[in-house]
Amino acid sequence: MATTNTGAGGPAQLVLTASVARRYYLDGRSKVEIAEEFALSRFKVARLLEDARSSGLVRIEIGHPGTVDVELSARLMEKLGLTHCVVTDTPDDHPASLREHLGVAAAELLSEVITPDDVLGLAWARSVSAMATALQHMAPVPVVQLTGALARPGADDSSIELVRDVARTSGGPAYFFYAPMAVPDAATARALRQQPEVARAFSLIGSVTKAVAGVGAWAPEQSTLFDSTSEAERAELASRGVCAEVSGVLIDIEGNTVPAGLTERMIGITAAQMRAVPEVIGIVYGTGKTLAVLAAVRSGMVNSLVTHSTLAEALIAEAER
Amino acid sequence: MATTNTGAGGPAQLVLTASVARRYYLDGRSKVEIAEEFALSRFKVARLLEDARSSGLVRIEIGHPGTVDVELSARLMEKLGLTHCVVTDTPDDHPASLREHLGVAAAELLSEVITPDDVLGLAWARSVSAMATALQHMAPVPVVQLTGALARPGADDSSIELVRDVARTSGGPAYFFYAPMAVPDAATARALRQQPEVARAFSLIGSVTKAVAGVGAWAPEQSTLFDSTSEAERAELASRGVCAEVSGVLIDIEGNTVPAGLTERMIGITAAQMRAVPEVIGIVYGTGKTLAVLAAVRSGMVNSLVTHSTLAEALIAEAER
DNA sequence: CACGATGGTGCTCATATGAGCGGGGGGTGT
DNA sequence: ACACCCCCCGCTCATATGAGCACCATCGTG
Known part of the structure; x- marks a missing residue:
């Protein structure tokens, strides 16, 4: 360590290094060219550049002006081994505004990654609804309902319409049904699964290639x-x-x-089926769900995330523990 | 086209690009490695990185915390084709403080570039005096006085001691003399040049390898x-x-x-001798000297500069005209 | 003074990289 | 429907680059 520059070596060395770095990084010249220009060996040039980077003389920043924190997205994606990841830097003031923003981001992501060969599955969640609302364009693909709906008291969501809405935007066929997510007993559940619409949707689950779901934590107001x-x-x-x-x-x-x-009283996709879906995008917000998201990702059921920066940071911090 | 990304695609593309850029620039992986990791062709990776740079997703900055503006130094060095260049970002409030700072910078530069094989020449200037004051270590080399001294009324400089001081710091021999820079007539000048000490110093001028001088503008208070x-x-x-x-x-x-x-009444180095010195470091401050510095550099007599940022910027602006 | 440690330098050779090319594929205009 | 065009992709081959190595000067030390 403590090679030559920055701390030692003197201003001339420093300026030379800066010149070389400028030529290389900003002007895009090759090291060989620079070596000739400065009458140095190309090795010397390489070492100067090495020093310049390690000493912090050259700072490289990644980012862009906008709502998507690409840097954080990339880090989270790498840290959790995700397929896709979009982190918005929306200030997490109010859950509803957060949900709306993530809905927009997820809609953009989905319309980007969906190809005409895909089959899209949608689980029921408010965040998925928000995405559906924000969705504007998408390749025409079959859209399959993966779970029964679960209306919460006084729900204002047009939740049942979720699959139909998305299919309408898409231009592809919709496979949906009207059933609750959970029923009082296993027998009822079995009966419901026999329903033509339900069976029709479920028969397609195996061919779903991309799905969108929420992630709940096992706590009040979190699921x-x-x-x-x-x-x-x-x-x-x-x-x-x-x-x-x-x-x-x-x-x-x-x-x-x-x-x-x-589980037996549920109307919806099974764990195994979920894991079999190549890409499952989870839309999640709220740092209270940090461990839940980690669990969901570890389970292999969710492999892409749309979230906001504070949760992303919490996830990274937690994953590093 | 005008979604979110650099001009194409959506958030996934953006994040992918960011991930790749992160791996490449921040983690230092090779493009081939990245290509394998992301299951892309190395060409694709190269193109993503290309996009990332051109779109501004990746920003590369050169600079360092300290008084030396390395970026500006490098630019000025390149623009004027200098051998060395040190630009301090000292606020140019008071000339004396400026001179002092530049003296320190010049002293550092000099002690860095002087090797035991050099012969150092010093012209008389207050800025050179400031350098001498700041000088702390230097390889032992002969130090040669290049010009007569020119005391200004009420000068508090120990100007005559300049060469002796530097030689003392250096540990090398000092070749100095007591004579004014200009005398009333050519005959007196010739006579003075015959003086043993003067002749002794002048005989060494041809072997001077590095020199330090001020640069004056032909205007009141500038020379x-x-x-x-x-x-x-x-x-x-x-x-x-x-x-x-x-x-x-x-x-x-x-x-x-x-x-x-x-010229004939001067006691000092000639233009030809000056040009023959491999490296002449000019210490200059004050934007009023912009054109003078440009002239001095063009003349080939000065090929390194120690200056401050505002003058450096003025020089670059002027050189671009 | 001899010694080894140290750090800086340029070399070789395998590998990574860039420039330019041709080949689809999908959108578009007639 | 058809031809066309443009854009995106991956290939080839010459070149640039990196890893490791051997050499040399310098310097502190026994």
């Missing part, structure tokens, strides 16, 4: 499913390590599926 | 020589195009030596 579950069941599932919920599938902190009675 | 010249002579020389003065040599705006009666 629609949690909120619509009985007190006893909540506690029991929590005690069995349930940490996150993705399209009705329960996951523990390690990313393992947690089998439960609840 | 010691000007200030000690008669009104008539000032005007006459000005009318003959004299623009700058370096160690007693007069130069016009084109960089040509201006022959004058004054």
